[in-house]
Amino acid sequence: MSSAGHPNRRPTIADIAAHAGVSPTAVSFALNDRPGISARTRTRILAAVAELGWRPNVAARALGGRRADTVGLVVTRPARTLGVEPFFAQLVSGLQARLSADLVALQLLVVEDVSAELDVYRRWAAEQRTDGVVVLDLERDDPRPEELVRMGLPAVLLSGDGTPGPVPSVFADDHAAMTLLAEHLAALGHVHVGHVGGVHTYVHSARRATALHDAGARLGLDITTVPADFSQDETAAATRALLARDERPTAIVYDSDVAALAGVTVLAEAGLDLPGDISVASFDDSELVRLAHPPLTAMTRDTFDLGELLASTMLSLVRGEPVPDVVDAPASVLTVRGSTGQVPGVAA
Amino acid sequence: MSSAGHPNRRPTIADIAAHAGVSPTAVSFALNDRPGISARTRTRILAAVAELGWRPNVAARALGGRRADTVGLVVTRPARTLGVEPFFAQLVSGLQARLSADLVALQLLVVEDVSAELDVYRRWAAEQRTDGVVVLDLERDDPRPEELVRMGLPAVLLSGDGTPGPVPSVFADDHAAMTLLAEHLAALGHVHVGHVGGVHTYVHSARRATALHDAGARLGLDITTVPADFSQDETAAATRALLARDERPTAIVYDSDVAALAGVTVLAEAGLDLPGDISVASFDDSELVRLAHPPLTAMTRDTFDLGELLASTMLSLVRGEPVPDVVDAPASVLTVRGSTGQVPGVAA
């Protein structure tokens, strides 16, 4: 409501300098908490900032100071299939919540393959658009970490294998989680266990399969893994393949919530009752698995928190604070619901 | 590999000017397709650009030229519930696909309420972080359009009521879509129809309810709308309330795919068979509704395309091209699946 003097122009640092009767340099120093400004002057400056409603122009700051206050996330997925799983949205929510607390923006891009993803990183690095990027879905022999180091773009990986690499990572221990799930099924007496796995080139998918087979060997389970991508068709086909085996599994583990739901549909069509005839567990938990009937046993992990942890790590990294090579994410916990039960044919 | 001369610094416009033997101004003009540069010089400059691998520094460009090449999206939702519905991710995918084709970035933020959303807009406007914003979930007497105009931040709305307002909108005609759905149910002989509606303060939710009741009046249907937010609990409660009515509905319409799934679970628990005992239709279509058993009849609309349309409109707007007050989105079509059938008690 009514500002004196200048036309309707955003106040700049020069305006607040004039208003406080100091030089622009002093204002910049005061705003950035640098020494060389007396307490009195500093408060006077901050008062002027508040009074005029000044906000930094990010472009100018980025040009002068070298920080874009923006973090990027490139998701490599067929664009139209994105969003069926709640995982992404949850992760993005968490990332964004932590970043925006520090007034850092999150920039999002969806591409079709890893090479396009690398192109985006190159472009962002060249344009100095982002201070760093979060990398998902690490693959075996993934070129991205090295490339990112080469182009000098700070990055944080989600997962990987928990060993130090060229860039820091946040490690969600899928191996441990899958082990818990295997132990749950073994405790219920299951021996023949099917596993509808994810995309096998992903490190985390591979680790899950390995964990299940390791635990199986230890606990005397007979594990059969059938890979499937994220589509319902493949998941349904994989489920049917498992049902068609000579030694039909008495329990099936799905790598994701959506896959589990798709699987349950196939089981229902086959006239199988849960958990009377067959048990089902999902590796990912979400609202969705509670929509199944009965609701599904799942490994629960707070994806939102995971996003926040990634963001915190990223913020430390771009600020040049020390960051551990591997940050451990909170462990998943087993949430038993109605879809897993005693193996059929055994008295309760 | 090995670049002569300078240390490992990104090439600037000055570098390519030197390389092409012209002034920086000429380079800028050539890059921006402005007249006053001969074809020969222009190609020479572009060759230098390609050779040196130059990319514009977005910060510098934004500072000089006033364009951030970034569009913002603020989603007002409880952060942890975001992502259960595929709608958002699909919309974001579409938005982003169109924007990134023009090398414009999408910036994303999730906030808890509209007042926080307005704060973000104010901040973004002050920081000149975004060229414009996309606004979702318009409410009755929504303060956002006027405020955005006031702060001079270009914006495009999704939906609204299809009438011109202070800012351009992309209009997805929920009224027409809901009418089609009502006609489908009427044709199957249903009279008592339940409706589990969304958040009634949203303009689009209200329009859907109105459409259903209008069509009901015309077609002789008895419509009962029960509002429910996006939670499973409310949806389940609303479904039970409908089932408990004296005149139990023979068909239920859900405002979203996830709500429909939650409803189907309740119906299954009540021992009702689809579509033998009761028909179910979802207003939103997605992969998820095919996970139900039987798959659900739904109004299908390409949310990805809708995102692209929003993005195109936004791009035109920030470029100062003429934009219609209301852009019509493609109409939804009815996708009949197994969940809707003849009203019970009527011979097929």
Add this chain to the structure above:
DNA sequence: TAGCGGCGCTAAAGCGCTTTAGTCCGCGCC
């Protein structure tokens, strides 16, 4: 043949901030 307009190009300023290199002043010290 002088005048004029347009084309192709350049010099220089400016966007809003950060940072470097001072300047100035008061104080303690030998």
Add this chain to the structure above:
DNA sequence: GGCGCGGACTAAAGCGCTTTAGCGCCGCTA
């Protein structure tokens, strides 16, 4: 009493781009 020093602050340059003003030249007209 001169010197050095550190604290408080400023002038000015610079970040990489866009834009405005303007210059020189050529061809055309009167």
